[in-house]
Ligand code: B12
C-alpha cells in the first residue's frame with residue numbers, strides 16, 4: 001500500500017511549482033494557487049510562438065469568475081501556436097513568503113514565471129486593482145517603470161473598463177486597449193508573432209510602435225503631457241511620427257460570432273460566483289449619466305435567443321454548474337428576454353438548474369421575468385435600482401422612474417410572494433442636497449406601508465443599499481465635483497435616522513451603506529492623470545494592497561501619499577476630486593476615443609443640470625451621441641422572431657470523448 | 662448527483678475524515694448520493710476526468726448500507742523530516758512510546774485545546790533505510806510511519822510531532838512532508854482494511 005498509486009502532477013519545464021509547493025501549507029487557502037481547474041489549459045511552452053499571461057488583479061475568489069479574462073483565455077488558447085495562462089493577485093501572506101524564498105509571480109495553469117511570457121495582459125474592471133498590479137509586476141521581477149524594461153520583459157497591456165483612462169498607471173504599463181478585447185488580443189498576437197518571426201527588429205521599441213500604429217492600442221510613452229502653470233493639462237501630443245493623435249476603442253460586432261466562454265472555468269476554491277454566465281447583450285443606451293459602463297460600451301449589440309440557448313446548454317454540459325446568469329447592463333431590455341426566460345425555465349424545469357437575471361429595472365415586467373425564473377422553486381431576492389432618492393435627482397441622473405412606479409412595482413413583488421426586496425441608491429450625486437437623500441426614507445416607508453396593506457402581512461422587508469457616487473471619465477459627469485466624505489457620511493447618518501424615525505416601519509428596513517472615504521480615492525484614480533502614478537506608487541511602497549477590500553483598504557495611507565507626492569506638481573487630492581472642471585479644460589483622457597462626442601457629453605451635462613431627460617436610442621431616434629458614426633458601428637437588436645431550439649438537457653455521466661489537454 | 666430537498670437544495674455528498682490542509686494523501690474517501698443508478702466504473706472515469714491532475718478518483722463502489730464514517734477507524738501516515746537524523750528521531754519516538762499520555766495544544770475552531778496525542782497512536786516506527794525520501798537530497802532525512810486511531814478531538818500527524826517535541830524536544834528545522842497512506846477499519850492485529858472492501862462483494866468493480 002505504500003506505493004503511490006496516483007499520477008504525479010506533470011511539472012512544466014520552467015515551472016516554479018517545486019519551490020512554491022513547500023510554501024503552500026503555510027498560507028491561507030492554498031488551493032487557490034494550485035490550478036488545474038476544469039476548463040484550464042496547459043500547453044507545450046516550446047511549441048508556442050506567442051505567449052500571454054492574463055491577470056485579474058484581485059484574489060482568485062474574485063478573479064476566477066471574471067468573464068473578460070475567461071473569454072480572452074479561451075479565444076487565445078484556441079490558436080494552435082498561442083499559449084495563454086492565468087495569474088491572480090496573491091495574498092500578503094504568500095507574497096511575503098515568495099519574497100523570502102525568491103519565488104516569482106506565477107501562473108496558476110503551469111506555474112510558470114510571468115516574466116517569461118511575451119505579453120502580460122491585465123484586466124481592470126475597477127481602479128482599485130492598481131496597487132495589486134504593482135505587486136504583480138514587482139514579484140514577477142519586471143522593472144516597475146515601463147521606461148526601465150528591456151527586451152527580456154513582457155509587454156504589459158491593460159484592458160477592461162478602467163483602461164478607458166489608464167493615465168494614472170501610464171508609467172507602469174506599456175500599452176492599453178480600450179473596449180472589447182476579443183479581436184484586439186488577436187491583432188496584438190499577430191503583430192507580436194510577425195515581429196518575432198522577423199527576428200525582433202528594433203527590439204521592444206519597434207514592437208510598441210507597431211502596436212501604436214494600429215490606432216487602437218494606446219502606448220503612453222509615445223505621448224507627452226504638457227501642463228499649464230495652474231496644474232491643468234495644456235495638451236497631450238504624440239512625440240513620435242506615425243503615432244495617432246487619438247486612440248480608438250474596440251467594438252466587437254455580431255456577438256453570435258463570438259459565443260464565449262464555451263468552456264467556462266470551474267473553480268477549485270470557493271469564489272464570488274459559481275455559475276455559468278452568458279452575456280445576452282453588450283452596451284446600454286438607457287443613458288444613466290453616472291454610468292461609465294453604459295457610455296463606453298455603445299451601441300447595444302444583442303446576442304440572439306438561439307445563440308444564448310445553445311451557449312447555456314453547452315456551458316452547463318461542460319461545467320456541471322447549477323446556476324445560469326443572464327448577464328448584461330440591463331438584462332430585462334433584451335428584445336426577446338421574455339421568450340428567452342420562459343424558454344430556458346421550461347427547458348430546465350424539474351432539474352437543479354436555477355436561472356438568474358441581474359436586472360435592476362424598476363417595472364412590473366421585471367417581476368414577470370423573475371417569476372418565470374423562479375419556477376424551479378428558488379426565489380432569490382429582487383433588486384431594483386432607482387439610484388436617486390427624489391424625482392428631481394432622478395431627472396438629473398436620467399433614471400426615469402417615478403415614485404409611484406417604484407412603489408407599484410415593489411408591491412407587485414410582495415403580492416407575488418417575494419418577502420424581501422433590495423433598493424440601490426447613490427449618495428453625493430451632482431446638485432444633491434440633504435433633502436434628496438432623505439426622500440429615500442420616505443420611499444422606503446411607503447414601500448413597507450403599501451406592502452403591508454397589500455399583503456396583510458407584517459412579514460415583508462426591504463433593504464436600502466447606498467454608496468458614494470464616483471464621477472467617471474467618458475460620462476456627462478466627468479466634469480462634476482465630488483462631494484466631500486464628511487458630507488456623504490453626514491447625509492447617510494441623517495438618512496439612517498430618518499428611516500428609523502418610525503420604529504415599526506424602520507424595523508422592516510435594512511440599511512447598508514459604503515462610507516464616503518473609499519469613494520473619494522476611487523474618484524482620484526478614475527479621473528487622475530499621470531501625476532497620480534506617484535500616489536499609487538507611494539501607497540504601494542507603504543504596503544497598500546487589495547484596495548477593493550475594506551479590511552485592507554486604508555484611507556489614511558492614500559491621503560498621506562497624496563499629501564507627500566502631489567504638492568510637487570502644484571496640485572492635491574481635492575484638486576482631482578472635489579473640483580468641478582469647465583468646458584474647455586483638457587481632460588487626461590481626451591486623446592482616448594470612446595466614440596462619444598465631447599460636445600454631446602457636455603450638452604448632456606448641461607441637460608443634467610437643468611433636469612432634462614434623454615430618451616433611449618433603441619426606441620426613439622438616434623440622439624447623436626457620436627458613437628455609431630465615429631466607430632462605424634450600429635445598433636444590433638432583435639427581435640429575431642426565433643424561439644429557443646428544443647434542447648434536451650443531458651442526463652447521465654459525462655465521459656471523456658477524446659484526448660484531454 | 663442527488664440534491665437534498667428543501668428551500669436551498671444542496672448536493673448529497675459527505676467526506677469522511679478529510680486530511681488536513683497541506684497534507685498529501687493517497688487514501689481519501691467520500692460518499693455521494695446519485696439521482697439514478699450508474700455503473701461505478703463509469704462514474705470513476707467521469708469523476709476522475711472532471712477533477713484536476715493529482716486529484717485522482719481510483720475506485721467507486723455501490724454502498725451496501727451503513728455509514729462510511731463508521732468504517733474509518735484509523736489512518737496510516739508517513740512523515741518525512743528533512744535534516745533530522747534518524748537516530749535522533751528514534752530516541753524521541755522511544756520516549757513517546759513509553760509515555761502513558763502526552764498532552765499537546767492546538768488551535769481548533771473552538772479555540773485553543775489541550776488533549777492527549779499518545780493514546781490514539783497504535784503504532785509509531787522510524788523507517789530505517791528501507792524507504793527513500795520522495796525528493797532525493799544529500800541532507801539526512803528521517804522517516805516516520807504511524808497508525809493513528811480516529812478519535813475526538815482528532816489526533817493529526819502534526820499533533821504527534823508536537824508530542825515528540827513535548828517528550829524529547831524534537832524541533833525539525835524544516836517543515837515536514839506528511840502523507841496519508843491508508844485509512845479504514847482497524848483490525849485487532851493493527852491492520853487497516855480498505856473501507857470499501859465490505860461493498861465490493863468479492864467482485865472486482867472499478868478494476869484496480
Ligand atoms: C459580474 C460583475 C461583477 C461580479 C464579478 C466580478 C468578476 N470577477 O468578474 C462582482 C459581483 C464580484 C462585481 C464586483 C464589483 N463590480 Co462589477 N460588475 C459585473 C458585471 C455585471 C459584469 C462584468 C462582466 O463580466 N462583463 C462582461 C465582460 C466580458 O466584460 P469585461 O470584463 O469588461 O471584458 C471585456 C473588455 O473589457 C476587454 N478586456 C477586459 N480585460 C482585458 C484585458 C486585456 C489585456 C485586453 C486587451 C482586453 C480586456 O475584453 C473583454 C471582452 O470583450 C458588470 C456590468 C456589465 N454588464 O459589464 C459590473 C461592473 C463591471 N462592476 C462594477 C463595479 C463598480 C464593481 C465593484 C467595484 C462594486 C463595488 N463597489 O464593490 C466590484 C469590484 C470587484 C473587484 N474587486 O473587481 C461596474 C464598473 C463601473 C465602471 N467601470 O464604471 C460595472 C460596469 C457595473 C456598473 N454598471 O456599475 N462585479
Ligand code: SF4
Pocket residue numbers: 285298299300617618622623624625626627628629635
Ligand atoms: S450614435 Fe445614435 S444610435 Fe448610436 S449609440 Fe449613440 S445615440 Fe444610439
